[in-house]
Structures are given as C-alpha cells and as structure tokens.
Amino acid sequence: MMMEKRNMRKGKTLLALVLAVAMLFGMAGCGGEGSGQTDGQNGAEQEGIRTGTGLYAVPVIKDSRPEEPKEVTFTTLNGDEVTYNQNTRRIVCVFGSQDVVAFGIPLLAYEGSTEPVGYESFYGDAEALMNTSPFSPEEILSYEPELILVNERMSASQIERLSKIAPVIPLYTDSTDFAQRLSYIGEIFGMQEEAQELITYEETLRENMVKELKDLGLSDRTLTIFTYLGNISIPPMRGWFMNTILYEYVGMKRTDKVKEFMEDESGVAYEAISSEKLKEYEGDLVLFAGDGVKTISTYVTENVGWKSLDAVKEDRVGVIDMSVYAQKGVILLYEQYAQLLEALKAAGKIAS
C-alpha cells in the first residue's frame, strides 16, 4: 500500500529496497492505518535520510471530501461565477493535473500530453486524453464529467463551448507561485487545510535546498545550464522549471551574458552558440540538461568548444534530464529538486 504511494522511477530496484525497509518502519511507527498526514511525514523522513538532505517526497493526501453532492458557487480566476458539485468524483482535467492529483482527488481523465511515469499511484484509474492539441470536446463528453479543469490561457469562447458539457474552471498555469496555485485548487474543492499542507511542503523543500547549497558553499556561485537541441545552446528562462528553481527560488547567480541570452525573447529560442564562443558563457558551475536522457550527447562531448570549458576539462559537469522540468506541479517537485541537488554536487566537485 505505501509502496504504491512513493514516487518510483522504473528500474530503481535499490530505491524499492530502501522503501520496503521504510515501509516496515512506517508500519511499526504508526501501527497500521494512520491518517494520510502521518503517513506522509513518516515516509518523508525516510526519503530525506536516503538522499542525506532535507528533501523528501510530497506528503500523501487522501481525498477528505464527503461523498454526498454539495452545490457551491465559485468565482474563477477569470471572474466567472461557476456553480458545480464540490464533492464530485467525475472530473476531467485538461491541464495541470500534477497539482490536482496531489490532493488525492481522483480524475476520470487527464491531459494526454504528459506521461505520468513514476507517478502512476497518484493517477489511479485515470485515463489519458487522446486528443491533446487541440483537445476534443466530444472525447471529454465521453467521460460524462461533472467538472472540467482547464488551462488559464483557454479562450472565453472555448470555455463557453465546454461549459455545455459540464462546469468549467480554469487553473493557474503560468504562475510559479505554488501558494497561489495550490490554495486556489484547495478552494475549488473545499480542501483548504490540505492545500496548506502542500504549500508548507513546497516551502520546506525550497528552504532545505537553499540551506543545503549554503552548506556546500555553492549558493553564491554563477551557474550555466547548457543543452543540445541540434546545436549547443542555453535553455530560455521561460518554460523550463529548473531555471525557476535555480535562479528564482534558490537564488543561484548567473553571468550577465548568460542572463541576457536566457531572457532575450526577441530572437530565436535555443539559438546556436558558436563553438568558438562557448567558453564565454561558462559560469563557475556547469550543468548539462539532456533532452529526455540524463547523459551528455556525443555531439556535445566531441565538440571542440565544449571540450574547452574548464568544467569539462576538470570533469565537473552535473547532468540533469531536462524533460523532468517541462511541467511544474507539486508531485514533481521532489524529483526536480533531488536531481538538481545531485547535479550541483557533481558540478561543485572542486569547489573547495
């Protein structure tokens, strides 16, 4: 039971083993069935022990809403008044399911553009919507939902169309403010307490990461993340959550040149940086973000400009999988922070 609730990546047998031990401790600790909250905290400590840091997995929350229908009227972020059954279990989420499932709320279907590998336990029997862009109203109808959750950027006319199927509530999708996003969802379902618990979790994670980096002496250093999409470049500030975590939440520095490159949205995203100039973009710390993999492409390792970086010569490049940061959502945070911390440790190898 508890094992299912962990974030497990495929093939991580070692993690499974540790979790099995953790489960034994957990069972002994709270004597069988405890409240969702205690479960979470117990497991959390174990996770923290595993990585030797203050990072731990998201607390597991149970859907605390009663079964009987309860009609409520809610003002959405667009200012629309929407009346719906707050306790409904028939929900289709077209965007942002990574926050919603953290509340333990069951979904009928979720956006098909993301595969929740490693997070299956949060999704239960929910199905992936097949039509992703554009979505298909008929497919949504075929689930006979009582509530539809959508993207905040969806146009009013589209919302109107979907409203004929069921009440539609847009979620905050651009905001990187977890407190705003989570308390909004808490309000929608009358689960304010649970929202607070998740907000506290996110804050703790952030604080622990900052502390960890300070202890390692990395927090005041400049950092550059390189990636390879047909040519070596730096992922733009917007759209990649690792940038938000590192440069906004945790407060890592970057050189002016890197900052300018990342925030210049007038030109081309992932503009090719000449091999001859690559060195000028190097920070004290260097990470490489693989696209869907946690390795450095041979196209990069064989690049002469790349080989000229000090970090490469001294073999201290931290590697992350960029695709982990394509979405933001509270259930993803642990993996996102843990991967960054590990990579930063590798990158700061010779920091002393």
Place this chain on the structure above:
Amino acid sequence: MSKEKANNQTRFLVFITIGLVLVAVAFFLTMCFGATRISAGEVFDAFFRFDSSNFTHVTVRDIRLPRFLADLIVGASLSVAGAIMQGTTKNPMADSGIMGISSGATLGVVIVLAFFPGAGRFLKMGISAAGAGFVTLLIYLIAYAGKGRITPERMVLSGMAISTLLSSITTAIILKNGLMTQMVRYTSGSSANTIWKDLAIAVPFFAAGIVTSIVIARSLTVMNLGEDVSKGLGANTTLIKTLSTIIVLILSAVAVIIIGPVGYIGLMIPYISRYMVGTDYRLVLPTCAVYGALFVSIVDLAAKNVKPGMEYPIGLLITMIGVPFFVYVSRRQEGDQFYG
C-alpha cells in the same frame, strides 16, 4: 565544332584557375573571420607552430578548418550530383532539394529522433543517408520507367509530390511525438558542428563519388547526344546509368549527413558552370566541384558573420538565393535549351 571545343577548354582552364584562387581566398577569410577575429599571423602559427593549449590555435585547426572542409565537400557533392542528375534524367532542373532527396533525409532524421532518441552519430547518419538513397532510387525509377519521355516539368512535379508526401509523414511523426523545436533546428541545415570524425566518415565516399564521376564524364557527354547515338558509339548505357545513379546517391547522402537538407545548389552551380564551359561533362564536372565548394564556403562565411558568435543556418540562406534562380531558370526553359 573543334574550334568551339578548344575555346571551351581554354575557358575551362581560366575559370578553374579563378575558382581555385577564390577558394583559397575564401579559406583565408574563413580562418580569420568568425565569432572572433584571428590575425593572419596566429592562423599561420596554428598551422605550423601548433600549440594545443592555445584555444585560438584549436579554434583554427579543430573548429574552422573542419567546418570549411565540410562546406567544400557539401558544395562539390551537391553540384556534381546535380549536374549528373540533370544529364541522366534529361531534366535541367534536377536538384537534390527540388527532387525531394533532402526530404527523404529529413524523414530519416525524424525517425531517429522519435524512435531512437539516444542514437549515436553513425545510426543517425546511416538512417538519413538511407532516406536520401530511397528517394534517389525512386526518382531514377520514375525517370527510367518513363523511358525518357517524361518532361523536365513532370520530373520536377514528381519531386515535389515526393517531398510533399515525405514531409507530411515527417510532420505527422513530429506532431505525434512533440519534437517541434528540435525539428526546426535539424531541418535548417548547418555545418557548424562538424568535427574531424564526420569528415573521416564522409571523405572516402566523397572521393569515390567524385573520381568515378570524372571517369564516366566522357560517357555521360556521349549519352547526352541521345541513347541511340551512344549505343552506336559502343557505350554501355546500362552500366553508365547504374554508375551515375550510384554516384548521385552517394554524393547526395554525403552532403545530407554533413549539413542536413540543403536545396538549390545542385541547380544553380551546374547551370552557371555550363554557361562558363559548355556541355562537355569532362569540363563541367570539375568546374561544378570547384564553384560549388566556393559557393557554400562563401555563404557559410556570411552566415557566421551576420551576428558573430551566433550561427545562422546556411540552408535557409541558400534557399533564399536559390528560389529566384529557380524561377529564372524555369522562365528560361524553352524545352529545347539543353536536351532537345
């Protein structure tokens, strides 16, 4: 007749000398100008007093030189392939981009990206070369199955149809797999990331293709007089046809694996070369090779210096030059200009 021939030979010698001198100039400029400016003295040092700890030397020898050579190889390959294709398919507008060969290669790259994301250099090169080869064969199949009765226009249309089909499939795979941003990069064509390893793979094929093409150049000229004439002169047309198909296939694939899909070079350079030295393939092919190499290296030099430090994909620049040329050629095309 023979006076004109002698005249063409003189012109050939003059033009090829000019071409080679210009390539040398382009070489010098490419070594000096780029993301950073490197003085002639340092370039000299990089070649003759190489110091591996000096990054300027490394830049010259391991970034600029391989890239320059890649441009030369691509330009020469595409031009020679274009000239041969134009002769053997009786289509003065044949070109690896127009005829859809590049779209075959692009499809290959997308298949690798979508289904073998961790694939290494060799697999990617292999599959995109296979894609290019497939389209080349298809085009020759259409050209030969039509027994030479297919007009140039119809050949261009079939090329367009093939590239529409293949790029449709490419789009489908991209949309299904969400590879949008990556694909825009891969389809634009650039030699910026060339390293010696790429050249080591490409050069043997390139050399084999060019040498064979020069060897069969005389037969190609004879064949252009018409198959009956060439049979009368004792030429083995089937052998020549097969060889030239293989040459086109190899040279197009070489270009595609180095630089990605780039069109119009194979149209422009042979056209200009014929204007310079006439229609004898023994003269046309070397001229194509030299001027093709020159053209690509100059465009790449420009692409690097538009905004120093950033890379502009030369594929797009070449298309912008190539399209007006294509329109010009198709306007000039009276049906009797080249091949009766």
Place this chain on the structure above:
Amino acid sequence: MDRIGRIVARAGRFFLGSRREQTPAARHKARVMRIVALAILLLVVFLVGCCLGPYALQIGDVVKTLLGQGTYKSNMVIFDFRLPRLCLAILVGFGMGASGVIMQGLLHNDLASPGTLGVADGSSLFVTLYVALVSKQIDEPMLLPVLALIGGLISAGIIYLLGTKKGKPISSTKLIMTGVAMGACYGAVATFAMYVLDESQLEFIQRWQAGELWGTEWQYIRVLFIWLVVFGFFAVRNARILNAINLGYDIATGLGVNVKLAFSGLAFLAVGMSSASVAFGGNFFFLGLIGPHIARRIVGSDTRYLLPAAGVTSSVIIVAANILVENVEWFINIPTGIFVSILAVPYFLYLLMRAA
C-alpha cells in the same frame, strides 16, 4: 465472395465504363446518374462520419437526433461536435475540387491545381503570418477568407507575372513550374517565421500547413458556405465558357468568347474558392488535383458535369480521411491533410508516369 465481386465489377462498369450512349439526351442522363451515385456515396460516408466518434452513439440514435428528436447529449455530440467538422470537410472538398477543375480547364493542363500552382500556399502563408504575427486570436470570421483571398490573388499574380512572357502564348507548364518554385519560396519564408515563434504557434502553423480542419464553428461554416455558393454559382453559370476555352484559346475566340476577360474572371473564381477553403480548412495540397482527375474519369470532361462531380469526389476523399483521423487511435492528433497526401501522392506519381 462471388456476389461481392460481381457487385464491384458492376459498380466499376457503372462508374468507369465507356460512354457508349449515342444521343445527347442519353449521355446527359448517364452523367447525371453517375453524379447522383457519387452524391449517394458522399451521403453514406457522411452518415458513417456521424455515427463514429469517441462518444458512443447507436445508428438509431444518430438518425433520431438528425430528425430532431435527440437527447441533450446526443444533440450536442451531433450538432456541436460531429456535424460542423463533416460539413466543413464537405465544403472544403467542394471548394478545392471546383477550383481545381477551373484551373485545369483554363490552363489545358491536368496537373494544374491550387496546390501545384502555389495559390493555396500563398493563401496559407498569408493567413498564418497574420495569425502568428499580427493577431493571436481570430475574432472576425469574415476576415479570414478575405485575407486568404488577398494572399491567393497576390501569389496568383506573382506566378502569372513570372510565368508568362509578353507576346507569347500562356505556357501552362511554365506557370506550374513557377508555382512550384514560389511554393518553395513560401516554405522558406515560413521556416524563417518558425524561428521566432513559440511552441504553440509553431504547432498551429505546422498543422495548418499540413492541412487541418480547424474552423469547426458554425459561424465559420456559414461564411464558407455562403462564399462557396456565390462563387460556385458564377462558376456553374460560366461552365460553357470554360468548355469553350478548354478547346483552345483560338477556338474560344472564334466562338465569340472574350478570352482575356473570361480567363481573368474564372481565375478569380478559382482563387476565391481555394482561398476560402484554405482559410478554414488548412492547406490540402493535392485535393484540388486528384478530385477533378477522378471525377473526369467518371463523368468526362464537360465542365457542366465535371464541376459538381469533382466537388463531390473531393468531399468524399476528405471526409473519409477525416473519419480515419478522428477514430483510429494511432492516427489521432495527426492533421487530416497528411492522409489526403498519403492517398494522393502515389496516384499523382502514377498520373505523371502514365501521361508521359
């Protein structure tokens, strides 16, 4: 099995059998019968399209709903989700097919079409650039066909200017070659534009260029319908003139047709119909080419019959492709136009080789 074989053979004879009928009246009757048969085929495909979709509806329910006796949900499925798409597909098919017939007739070349002449590409580029660079949202449905028409006319003008020479007769192959070249040019411009777009705009453009039925709202369909009816009316009225031009420009002049005026008028109609289709339906490159081709094999080349027949044939193709895309799990999320291409290109290559 035998019976099916016999039925197929008979259907084949019915559609493709040689036109032995001697009297004009008999010929007329046979052609009308064939067009009616095509229309029935379209109706069948249309009904199949009505019955299939992620929300399960029985045929009985579909018929009931169509007759106005549906439940809230079945009404929504049919009238809000399935019918708009199907109607749009049919209209786009009609527009592209009829436009192809006119272009092929005007140029005496069966390889002419909105796609090969680069007109559709011009419309599509114009509209996508507008949507991507000027306005992110389309609020005014009337603006789209107008923009597409401007784009289509501009590119038709460019192609005409570049593809013809003063004092020389119009060469259709030259026009087509210029069209192909301009198509490549638009492609290059679009690729440049793609460099500055964000992911969602990029996807929109890619989908549009590949041909996606996106304007599935009744207001768009109404605009397209009226547009096509008006243009189609003039096209049918002028079918005889097109027939005359089809015999040759000189013969047409001899028959008292003002060729210059008729040519530009009919070209305008053709560009107008393809532009509106492109505006709401995206770029269906080969539809305007193979639709008329197949139709010509069925009803012959008399424009009066060919126009409706080509429209219906193109509609059948696009509706069938759309059903595949909507209902086969493996194909979901793939633009409809890609299937049209996959169907059409082999046929097109076959045509090129056969006609050589």
